Amino acid sequence: xxxxxxxxxxxxxxxxxxxxxxxxxxxxxxxxxxxxxxxxxxxxxxxxxxxxxxxxxxxxxxxxxxxxxxxxxxxxxxxxxxxxxxxxxxxxxxxxxxxxxxxxxxxxxxxxxxxxxxxxxxxxxxxxxxxxxxxxxxxxxxxxxxxxxxxxxxxxxxxxxxxxxxxxxxxxx
Amino acid sequence: xxxxxxxxxxxxxxxxxxxxxxxxxxxxxxxxxxxxxxxxxxxxxxxxxxxxxxxxxxxxxxxxxxxxxxxxxxxxxxxxxxxxxxxxxxxxxxxxxxxxxxxxxxxxxxxxxxxxxxxxxxxxxxxxxxxxxxxxxxxxxxxxxxxxxxxxxxxxxxxxxxxxxxxxxxxxxxxxxxxxxxxxxxxxxxxxxxxxxxxxxxxxxxxxxxxxxxxxxxxxxxxxxxxxxxxxxxxxxxxxxxxxxxxxxxxxxxxxxxxxxxxxxxxxxxxxxx
Numbered sequence: 001x002x003x004x005x006x007x008x009x010x011x012x013x014x015x016x017x018x019x020x021x022x023x024x025x026x027x028x029x030x031x032x033x034x035x036x037x038x039x040x041x042x043x044x045x046x047x048x049x050x051x052x053x054x055x056x057x058x059x060x061x062x063x064x065x066x067x068x069x070x071x072x073x074x075x076x077x078x079x080x081x082x083x084x085x086x087x088x089x090x091x092x093x094x095x096x097x098x099x100x101x102x103x104x105x106x107x108x109x110x111x112x113x114x115x116x117x118x119x120x121x122x123x124x125x126x127x128x129x130x131x132x133x134x135x136x137x138x139x140x141x142x143x144x145x146x147x148x149x150x151x152x153x154x155x156x157x158x159x160x161x162x163x164x165x166x167x168x169x170x171x172x173x
Numbered sequence: 174x175x176x177x178x179x180x181x182x183x184x185x186x187x188x189x190x191x192x193x194x195x196x197x198x199x200x201x202x203x204x205x206x207x208x209x210x211x212x213x214x215x216x217x218x219x220x221x222x223x224x225x226x227x228x229x230x231x232x233x234x235x236x237x238x239x240x241x242x243x244x245x246x247x248x249x250x251x252x253x254x255x256x257x258x259x260x261x262x263x264x265x266x267x268x269x270x271x272x273x274x275x276x277x278x279x280x281x282x283x284x285x286x287x288x289x290x291x292x293x294x295x296x297x298x299x300x301x302x303x304x305x306x307x308x309x310x311x312x313x314x315x316x317x318x319x320x321x322x323x324x325x326x327x328x329x330x331x332x333x334x335x336x337x338x339x340x341x342x343x344x345x346x347x348x349x350x351x352x353x354x355x356x357x358x359x360x361x362x363x364x365x366x367x368x369x370x371x372x373x374x375x376x377x378x379x380x381x382x383x384x385x386x387x388x389x390x391x392x393x394x395x396x397x398x399x400x401x402x403x404x405x406x407x408x409x410x411x412x413x414x415x416x417x418x419x420x421x422x423x424x425x426x427x428x429x430x431x432x433x434x435x436x437x438x439x440x441x442x443x444x445x446x447x
């Protein structure tokens with residue numbers, strides 16, 4: 001669903017929760033007159049299970065879209081091997097091939113992106129603008145962070161991930 | 174990090190791996206003993222074995238670079254386990270099942286979450302392979318004046334921080350001279366390579382058709398000798414990695430900037446392929 005320029009996506013998990021509770025409500029309202037009398041607030045509450053994740057997704061997507069030009073201007077294109085702990089907080093741009101994709105169903109995807117020098121985890125805390133799959137050649141824009149906020153190896157907090165039509169300059173041959 | 178200390182910590186951690194099943198099943202056996210002999214003691218005393226085993230498992234999970242959230246949260250479950258009142262028979266059964274779960278989690282941790290990282294007990298010394306390479310550079314005779322060594326440290330640290338324009342400025346100052354000592358040809362070339370590639374990185378430009386590399390007679394001082402089979406891009410990357418490592422080793426051998434260099438040790442180790 002598109003709101004303004006933002007394509008809002010609801011995770012499959014939120015949809016599953018909505019469907020399960022709708023089923024429970026239908027069954028309960030069939031058998032219990034007490035539940036039927038409460039439908040006036042139960043039905044709006046049920047829809048809030050969808051509306052709240054959609055609103056959160058819209059806000060985070062808009063925030064990321066606002067930040068993208070700043071990162072675009074400040075980030076340097078580097079090879080994965082150059083990313084180290086001393087770069088924590090620095091905006092970076094990498095180009096590479098997506099080797100693995102995790103947690104896409106939660107709208108919090110995590111990618112393993114590799115170039116010719118190595119591979120790095122790319123974490124995104126909202127849904128990407130376009131669907132990214134394994135073997136896609138991508139350009140990642142983001143900030144270097146610790147994997148576990150204060151400790152762990154350096155990973156990229158992704159602001160944007162775009163599919164490239166051309167092969168990545170730094171991708172593994 | 175001293176190698177002796179690393180070995181001690183590794184040995185301790187291997188022993189702690191045995192402690193997980195020993196403590197948890199040991200506690201469960203004591204619980205069974207109390208139950209069989211109908212001893213007039215609180216059976217939950219034996220649960221302490223599982224609590225301790227949970228903490229040991231959480232410590233082993235914490236020491237790994239990839240954290241296992243399940244193993245890390247076992248101390249919380251163990252406290253819930255000890256806090257919830259149950260009858261004696263249920264407590265013993267739960268204890269045995271919990272001990273088995275902890276042992277399975279230990280195997281899962283070892284197989285899926287990789288080798289342990291031994292913590293650096295002090296941040297004063299280098300670990301291998303950087304240590305070996307730094308010693309090799311000292312033996313091959315790349316020495317420099319304190320001023321040049323400091324410049325090498327500045328260029329390396331600024332590059333590691335992603336401050337490419339500052340790395341270019343610092344390298345430019347050395348290349349332009351005059352310096353408080355004449356850099357060796359190899360060191361001079363290292364400054365030039367880092368300067369060239371930092372300038373390109375600062376503008377997010379790709380590898381050019383022609384670029385600076387080390388000459389063949391400098392191979393003995395390089396951490397990675399370029400393979401003749403390398404393509405242009407591999408050759409370009411290797412030149413930068415070798416140049417950065419020469420700067421790191423030169424600066425390290427001069428000693429004065431070690432507190433700054435040790436912070437970038439992980440980057441140097443990464444360049445060496447760790």
